[in-house]
C-alpha cells in the first residue's frame with residue numbers, strides 16, 4: 001500500500017516523517033493543483049489518495065476532471081465538510097436526526113451554567129469556555145454553543161466504519177498528553193457513538209477521521225466533541241490506518257487486531 005497524502009493544512013515536520021516512515025508519499029503544501037497530485041501519484045506508483053483536510057473545492061474540481069476513476073480517494077472535500085467546523089457538524093447531524101451525538105445546545109432551563117462557544121480551528125483555538133446567566137447563541141453558521149460535559153476524553157480513529165485506534169486524552173490544550181488504550185480498551189458507548197457519527201455524516205465509507213469524544217461514566221453516555229479530517233498520528237497509528245485502508249480495499253484480507 002503506497003498512499004499519496006494531500007496536505008490540506010501544513011503538517012509538522014515530525015508528522016510528515018511519521019507518515020513517510022509508515023510508507024506514505026506526501027504532497028508539498030503548494031501547489032495543490034490536481035495536475036501536481038496526479039503527477040506525483042503516477043511517478044511514485046501510489047495506489048490510494050488520502051486527502052488530509054483539504055476543502056479546496058476548486059483544486060478538487062480540477063482533480064475530478066482528470067481520468068482518475070480508478071484512483072481511490074479518502075476524505076473527499078465534499079465529505080469532510082460535514083466535520084470541518086463545529087457549526088457544520090451540528091447542522092449535518094441535526095439534518096440526519098442525530099443531534100444527540102453532540103453535547104446539547106443551551107436552553108433557558110439550563111441557566112445559569114457553563115457553556116463552550118466553539119468556532120473553527122484546532123489546538124483549542126477558537127474555543128471559549130464561559131459561565132453564563134443569560135442565553136448565548138452561535139454568532140454565525142460555523143460556530144456552535146454547547147453545554148459543558150464532564151467526563152473522560154478520547155481520541156478515536158475510524159477508517160471507513162471501522163474503529164481502528166484509541167487513545168485517552170489528558171490535560172488542557174497546550175499541555176495535553178495521549179495514553180494508548182487500544183480499541184478493545186474503549187467503552188462500548190464510545191465505540192457506538194463514533195460509529196453512529198460515521199454512519200450519519202458520510203455517504204462514502206472512504207473516510208479517515210480522528211474523533212474527539214467525551215464519555216461520562218456515571219451516565220454511561222458519550223458525545224462527539226469534533227471530527228478531525230487531518231488527525232495527528234504517531235507511528236503505530238499511521239501504520240494501523242494504512243493497514244485498515246488496505247483491508248477496506250481488499251475485503252478478503254485478514255484484519256489486524258490490537
Ligand SMILES: Nc1ncnc2c1ncn2[C@@H]1O[C@H](COP(=O)(O)OP(=O)(O)OP(=O)(O)O)[C@@H](O)[C@H]1O
Nearest residue numbers: 103116121122123124125146147148149212225226
Ligand atoms: N462541550 C464541551 N464540554 C466539555 N469540554 C469541552 C466541550 N467542548 C470542548 N471542550 C474541551 O475543549 C477541548 C477542545 O475541544 P475540541 O477538541 O472541540 O477543539 P480543538 O480545537 O480541536 O482542540 P484539540 O486540537 O485539542 O482537539 C476538548 O478537549 C475539551 O477539553
Ligand SMILES: [Mg+2]
Nearest residue numbers: 123212225226
Ligand atoms: Mg479536537
